[in-house]
Amino acid sequence: MIHFDQVTVRYEDTAEPVLREVNLTVEEGELCLVVGHTGVGKSTLLGAVNGLVPHFTGGTLFGRVTVDGRDTAEHPPRELADVVGVVGQDPLDGFVTDTVEEELAYAMEQLAVAPATMRKRVEETLDLLGLADLRHRALHELSGGQQQRVAIGSVLTAHPRVLVLDEPTSALDPTAAEEVLAAVTRLVHDLGVTVLLAEHRLERVVQCADRVIHLPGDGRVVSGPPAEIFRTSSIAPPIVELGRAAGWSPLPLSIRDARRAAAPLRTRLAGTTPPPVRPAPAPDPALLLKARGVTVAYHGVPAVREVDLDLRGGEITALMGRNGSGKSSLLWALQGSGPRKAGTVLVPATDGGEDGDPRKLSAAAARRLVGLVPQTPTDLLYLESVEQELDQADAESAVGSEAPAAREILDRLAPGIDDATHPRDLSEGQKLALALAIQLSAAPRVVLLDEPTRGLDYRAKEQLIAIVDDLAAQGRAIVISTHDVEFVARAADRVVVMAEGDVVADGPTTEVIVASPVFAPQAAKILSPLPYLTVAQAASAFPRDETDPAR
Known part of the structure; x- marks a missing residue:
């Protein structure tokens, strides 16, 4: 179905090829898991399957890639749309209509499929992915798992023979991730669809894979049965x-x-x-943030309901809950930039002055008290190069003895990123690492991280744990909103679980997560x-x- 013959991919601004002399054959009906550390070329490998590499990304592709007998060098992505369906890391980025039914029909409209056939395929896809009850719902109203299933359905209606998924569960809670993977597995076993799936959270998907394609980082690709590859691979899930x-x-x-x-x-x-x-917390830690009765509502609909929360120095708190439970809304309310319908947020003064509400302070002053890295790290990236972003962060943060330089933090999270690279050209994991470096360079007393492990491999997560450990050792309070249970087990002292805007559990990590x-x-x-x-x-x-x- 997919054949790579001596494929090498080189970009103009890289000294070494991203892929080097790759020979790979993927048979029909295989579910292949593509693994490797951040930045080793997984997205390039996936992009070569439908011609995005090099037709859209640039660079030079040597060798030959064929999909269902079509040479991608001779067929640009639009001529492969009926054979290869691609779902990116963020489904919202790919939506072009307003409702579920319209989104499922859009690809077929572009391929000039007959109306009667379109209607039939939409109904089949709604049933196949369990979306029939959502057909008239607005896309922005759906949960993360529902959006991901719609994104998969929107390419399935074209009846592709190959499905390419780039981190399909990275933004999903465990239950939603299981729903998406169950749908993908059904496509493989019931319809014989060939699936290439790249994912950093291997613990979620490794049991589903027929084969593992491992990119060690030197341009090579190693392929084989999962148990065989993971026996010696440089990256592996906890079970392995x-x-x-x-x-x-x-x-x-x-x-x-x-x-x-x-x-x-x-x-x-x-x-x-x-x-x-983790080390036992210091006795009687300082109270760094006190929230009482925090309520957030959008268009009259409550997202956070009268939440009380104390954050203490040296404590790492994990904020968990299903997609849409109110985690992000709570973080933005604590940081001061987000809406707050009711309640108070106070950061106790350290110099004997009055307590401060981040909402009432200037942006620079608030950032030194409470720093937040959002789910979409590109929201913080607006300059032309990585070097400019880092220099600007250091200038705004007035880097001193308390805080490491932004470049030092970045090198710990994602080493090897060139200063001249444009931030938008980085991988998703590298963008997140850069945004983290920018925010952490200000050394805020309270650090809020919204899904910081999205796009990070296990090695980068260990570096992130080391950084938040250092911040906690300095007496700062850290809150990490995440669906990554393995990360929480290693990093958090405390877990707060939200559901429908309420805090439903709050306690030591061992007690909360083992009970669930x-x-x-x-x-x-x-x-x-x-x-x-x-x-x-x-x-x-x-x-x-x-x-x-x-x-």
Whole structure:
């Protein structure tokens, strides 16, 4: 179905090819998981499938890419639209109509499909993806999972043989992600659609994959069965990391298989106490932000309902909940830029003066008190190069001994980004890293991060954890809104869960996420009922067997 023959892709501003002499064949009806660290060329590989690379992105493609017998060098993307359907990282970016039904019909209108056929295909797609009840709903009113299913449906109506998905679950809560992956798996098994799926949150998708395509970062592409590739790959989900540490063979890729393999391990670990994931918080930490009765409404509809929240120095709080539960609205209300219908937000003064409300301060003053990185990092990027963005951030932040330079922060999050690169040319993960560097350079006392792990690989997440740990050690308060349960297990002291604008749970990380089958990390599910949250905790407690170094 898809064939890469000695494909090399080089961009004018790069010293080395992004892809180098790639030979790859993807058969019909395969679900291939494309993995690799941020910036190694996954988007380039996906873009080459429908001709976006190089027809739209520029650069030079050597070799030959064929899809269903069509050479992408001779057929631009518009001539491949009936064969390849592409869904990007943000479904809203691809919508061109107002309602679900209109969006499903749009691609067929462009392909001049007969009206009677269009109607039939729309009905089939609505049923296939479980969207029939939403057909007349406005797209902006849908949840993240519903939007993602509509985005997939909008390309399916053209009856493509190949579906290319770039991080389809990155912005979704665990339940919505399962809905989307169930729909994708059904397309593969019931219709024989070939799927190429790039995803950083491998714990969500690895059990669905027929094959893994790994980009090590040197331009090569390595392809094979998931268990074989993940045995030695530089990037792997927690379930694989635990299997490696425990010496399991073959490597389990599902919770069910891992629990079966872990039965002897659970027996050996019974009665042991896992080491703490994070250091114990300092006694009597300073109160850095006090919110009381915060209420946010849009067009009379409540998004946040009378929320009380205290944020203390040295504490990392994870804000969780399904898409649309009010997390982002609460963060913007705390930061001061967002609407607040009622309630108060106060940042206690440190010099004996009056408490400050970020909403009533100048933008520069508010940023030093409460800094926020939004879900869409490009909202903060407006200059012509990475260097200009970093220099501007340092100038506005008056970098001193308290805060590292923006470039230093960026290099820790996403090393190797050239100063001359235009911010809009960065990958989604690199854009987020740059936005984080800009905001953190001001060293605000309270740091609010809205979905900061979106687009970040495991290595970048570890760097992000190190940075927020440093901020917490300096006595700052950090709130991280996220759907990434594995990140929360490693990074957070406290978890606050929202639903329909209300806070429904607030407590220590171990108590809140282990009690929920939705939010529990993979290690907790595999080793339950033992109180382990992370692979590192479990590995540190493995009994040493001198005859088996793997253990």
